[in-house]
Amino acid sequence: MSLKKQIQSILGKDGQLSQNTPDYEVRHAQVEMAETVADVIEESQTLLAEAGTGTGKTFAYLIPALLSGKKVIVSTATKTLQDQLLSKDIPLLMDICNAKGTAKILKGRENYICPQRLEIAETAEQNTKEVWRKLSLIHDWQEKTLVGDKSELTSLDENDPLWSRVCARMEFCQANECTGDNGCFYPGVKQQATDAEILIVNHHLFCADLALREQGFGEILPEADIYIFDEAHQLPDIAAQFLGFSVSRFQLDELVRDVRLAYKKESPESIELSDQAKAVEDKVRIFNEALGKWEKRWTWESFSEAKTGHKTLEHLRNQLSLLADVIKPLTDRGKLLSALYKRTQEFEKQIETWLKASSENQIRWIESSQARFKLNLTPLSVAAPFSRQRDALGGAWVFTSATLSVNQSFDYFAHRLGLESARTHQWESPFDYDQQAVIYHPIGLPDPKHPDYIKICLRAAWPLLLTSQGRAFLLFTSHKALQEAKVILSQHWEGTLMVQGDGPKTTLLARFKETDNAILLGTSSFWEGVDVKGDALKLVLIDRIPFIPPDDPVVQARESFLKQKGLSGFFNFQIPEATIALKQGVGRLIRDSSDKGVLMLCDPRLTQKSYGKIITNSFPSFKWVYDVNEAKEKLL
Structure with missing residues (x-):
């Protein structure tokens, strides 16, 4: 039976959903969208699909994808939709479509606890009573969790900065070659995700993978036959974040804190390490002061005119280079120092790139206030790298949202991602x-x-x-x-x-x-x-x-x-x-x-x-x- 006939047997009048779902109503736009998605899958095409509120676009893209029997990556904009897909929509439709295999969610590695970094955080002398209390909550949860996903940790605010000290950061994992054998959750979660027939991710993780592939550094996600992006209107801006970078005062202050912790735990005799941490801290403060105390957004041109700021940023970059030189011979002393060497090098490299970027496709700018700053490098367009990686991966690509078109045209969205040759279709909302x-x-x-x-x-x-x-x-x-x-x-x-x-x-x-x-x-x-x-x-x-x-x-x-x-x-x-x-x-x-x-x-x-x-x-x-x-x- 063709995909279209199978879709009719599920979504059509007297279909399986009608028989198994109370108050089910056939929505012609939903059926038509599902059939269009089926065509795109069978022909490995690209589709831009605007579906008004109430169309039922989730079922319209999931049903043909599941019926195809191919490997699917679904990327969403929100955790709420991720959870709805995994716990409600996909189990129901896998049963109705008689689809085989498993569905898994994969989030960015910093959503997962790192037992080794938790152990390091628990030994820090500078912890306050409140930090100790929170670490105790995290420790108790870590001993019970099966996957280590922070969304399970309801006793800690999801935006609590303490989490950044205990999560599975990439530079720590790479420096210490972590595997599931040493209690780390992320490698096991990633392997399960790789093996799943349906993988649910968010746009941030997909774009992080895109950036790694573009730089030739490997990948996070497995390859798939079908790529589906729900709430796709957010994708161009998120891709720009990952195909560029930012360096903030918070990140650099955190680096200094971790260097001091490494000095006390792994190399207490290296006074120079402590001195260099203090020197970086001073240079960070001086640079922030040079930007002024008022909230401001600097273009590259306005920043260049402020000679003091430019000079103090160069001093900060040079100080990071000196810190990396001091850490390098100490990397065999412990896991924290090994990870810090990579981190310090990365910050130095990013500031160097920011100062010397010359491509017309790169926008350099700064956000600053009295006690904060962030250097940003943002690509003017992500169309070329996005299109390049889409061609390299192949398969069928579906981009859907209620808001993809402007004045009945998809040109603006298509141009931003290099999708000018894609099929396009609008389905109006069934609401009156x-x-x-x-x-x-x-x-x-x-x-x-x-x-x-x-x-x-x-x-x-x-x-x-x-x-x-x-x-x-x-x-x-x-x-x-x-x-x-x-x-x-x-x-x-x-x-x-x-x-x-x-x-x-x-x-x-x-x-x-x-x-x-x-x-x-x-x-x-x-x-x-x-x-x-x-x-x-x-x-x-x-x-x-x-x-x-x-x-x-x-x-x-x-x-x-x-x-x-x-x-x-x-x-x-x-x-x-x-x-x-x-x-x-x-x-x-x-x-x-x-x-x-x-x-x-x-x-x-x-x-x-x-x-x-x-x-x-x-x-x-x-x-x-x-x-x-x-x-x-x-x-x-």
């Missing part, structure tokens, strides 16, 4: 946006640069907030605007006010769903990957078109590059980026066929500027209203 919701665009709001803009937006939203009794997301393009809204609403809103940063994202969302009269204020991280169905969410407000600040060094470099080609940086970069981000925010409101509500778009430029039409043409088919009473009717 015209009946389920409206876009409320209040007339008479000032330009977003107006000093009272947020206050005026909230005043316009107030009748809706009262009518909906909260149950609202207010999404902002900046933390400054969010904080301004927080101050205003805390003085007037009698219900519950939740603010991004008050707790973990998942905790805030759980509280929001369970709390009456709740308003949640968020910035970029709440614009996507957030799913609140039903009456818990009735109103979504978005304050501005999410343009990237024009003083951003990456923006300046990309706009300058486009200008040299005779193209507008605004229309060929800023507009597409803003459109995709705004489409994600718009997608927060309607998550189910029974949802109803109001999407309030404040920015007057959407209707007053010519480019507004390009952006709004990319939205679902909402009805637009301009009178607050019409909007209120959708909330009753």
